[in-house]
Amino acid sequence: MSDQNEKNQQKIDRLQTKILNNIDQISGRLSDIGSSMQELVLEVTRNLEDNEFVIQDIIQTANDYRERKNEIEIPLEPLQFKEVSDFSLTIKNLLYDLGKQSRVWIPSLSSTRGAVIFKGKIRELSYAIKNLHSEWVKLEYLLERLTKIIAKLEG
Numbered sequence: 001m002s003d004q005n006e007k008n009q010q011k012i013d014r015l016q017t018k019i020l021n022n023i024d025q026i027s028g029r030l031s032d033i034g035s036s037m038q039e040l041v042l043e044v045t046r047n048l049e050d051n052e053f054v055i056q057d058i059i060q061t062a063n064d065y066r067e068r069k070n071e072i073e074i075p076l077e078p079l080q081f082k083e084v085s086d087f088s089l090t091i092k093n094l095l096y097d098l099g100k101q102s103r104v105w106i107p108s109l110s111s112t113r114g115a116v117i118f119k120g121k122i123r124e125l126s127y128a129i130k131n132l133h134s135e136w137v138k139l140e141y142l143l144e145r146l147t148k149i150i151a152k153l154e155g
Helices: 003-047 052-071 081-110 116-154
Strands: none
Touching: 003 052, 003 081, 003 116, 052 081, 081 116
């Protein structure tokens, strides 16, 4: 193996290690979102009895999230590019859906009587979603770098 090929292989190995670490971070963020969402559901059902529509929207969002999270296949070693790409796309779609659903019930929840109670839980959920988004962006960046190295080797 030439020195150049050896250097490229080392770059690929380092990137795969970073990708594995990033996937672990994403997995943790998915759990954080689940916990935050469950806490919000408990808080809303406990303190908001007069607005059944908002309660149902939040419960539906939490149930949808839980189902989607259970369907996500987290790539394991040895990493396959297609599996990691599919995982990234799944996370992207999940983030999009969470944003879309949140835009429906957060304004409703914020305008209800006693909305101050929920602000902390909403911030917590928002923070967890932003962290997931940040980790997903890192994964996309690492995949792009890996693709460039592989393209360079092939070309």
